[in-house]
Amino acid sequence: MVFFRSVSALSKLRSRLVQQPNLNSSVRWLQIQTSSDLDLHSQLKELIPEQQERLKKLRSEHGKVQLGNITVDMVLGGMRGMTGLLWETSLLDPDEGIRFRGLSIPECQKVLPAAKPDGEPLPEGLLWLILTGKVPTKDQVDALSKDLQSRASVPDHVYKTIDALPVTAHPMTQFTTGVMALQVKSEFQKAYEKGIPKSKYWEPTYEDSLNLIAQVPLVAAYVYRRIYKNGQVIPMNDSLDYGGNFAHMLGFDSPSMQELMRLYITIHSDHEGGNVSAHTGHLVASALSDPYLSFAAALNGLAGPLHGLANQEVLLWIKSVVDECGENITTEQLKDYIWKTLNSGKVVPGFGHGVLRKTDPRYMCQREFALKHLPDDPLFQLVSKLFEVVPPILTELGKVKNPWPNVDAHSGVLLSHYGLTEARYYTVLFGVSRSIGICSQLIWDRALGLPLERPKSVTMEWLEKHCKKSA
DSSP: OOOOOSHHHHHHHHHHHHTOHHHHGGGTTOEEOOOOOOOHHHHHHHHHHHHHHHHHHHHHHHTTOOOOOOOHHHHHTTTTTOOOOOOOSEEEETTTEEEETTEEHHHHHHHSOBSSTTOOBOHHHHHHHHHHSEEOOHHHHHHHHHHHHHHOOOOHHHHHHHHTSOTTSOHHHHHHHHHHHHGGGOHHHHHHHHOOOGGGTHHHHHHHHHHHHHHHHHHHHHHHHHHHSTTOOOOOOTTSOHHHHHHHHHTOOOHHHHHHHHHHHHHHSOOOSOSHHHHHHHHHHTTTOOHHHHHHHHHHHHTSTTTTTHHHHHHHHHHHHHHHHOTTOOHHHHHHHHHHHHHTTOOOTTBOOSSOOSOOHHHHHHHHHHHHHOTTOHHHHHHHHHHHHHHHHHHHHTOOSOOSBOTHHHHHHHHHHTTOOOGGGHHHHHHHHHHHHHHHHHHHHHHTTOOOOOOOOOOHHHHHHHHHHHO
């Protein structure tokens, strides 16, 4: 995790990308940022016409090219494996994991600016990367950080709306309510009501998206302090970056916790477009709903136990292992506990993934963080044992396509180590992170003029008749 500031290091990365044909095709417009322009909006204004022409050419020259066959299994299995969305900001490979504009997580850790030498990437840098396809300079990231700080103002009515809910309401309910309350300030809604040409849709969408990305940490921190800290709110610190400030407003000023928050937000920001939260945000936005409405819908999908709520379930399960077997559990005891969990009809949370077929690289970078900062933490040592024990058992079971750990298997243990022990809140952290990816793609949805999403549905009777005809 070395942060290379030198031009030579960036050149080496660019050379490495060119030398990988399978990767190069996916990042053919990725560039190392060299412009002195510090304004993200002007960068997009320059890039958008080029990408509009690229899309137009793709549609006119290759619009009839088939991408695959739809099977009955896909229709009945939640559209798994169907290629049906354009999502520019990231791409998920079953074996390699996520790539942001073609860059893997380790590559992002090497080239994205950090708050300190040998530090984790700043989320502002990833935002610049996934919006423009260019690796930003430190000056550009600092300028974007200041821009986000200038937008980080939440009206009082938002807090009053949250306060109208019982303090016992789930943190995600309170968080989503706050995002909905922010919607009354939507620049896109105002522009649309006044009349705005389609070619300009992306500009108020950009303003809403950056405002939303800047505002959600304040709303999320307010929810945390309201539920767990008697409503004692901590104001922003203008000297801190996006991730560091979020940790500060939650009440954690440890430099290591701030580094963890930078890493957490970066790796959770985007995971291509097919997951529930990303797809929901894209679907709702396709109706020209503004970023606030679209992101609130995405959060409601994220709140489900099969999606973002899973990170809460993992830590609760790990604690149940400790409660029953103690912190110094042996490998054999752990195997027995896992088989007990499986034989009772339950799953081992934090293992497996709908797309990935190898260990999630988001898990691995969190493991590296733990080895660097908290190698002796008992819960981390338990997670390490699970990494050794669970995959062989799931493989032996024979029913699991991916027995390897995913991102949720590790994040709760890291957060708990630094004092953020409230597992019910963890999905809110996920939501703050995901605002970066969903809003970035939403800007490109409007810039490229992507249409209303309207797939065709069929009945079981239709499928039965179709299959008889095909037999």
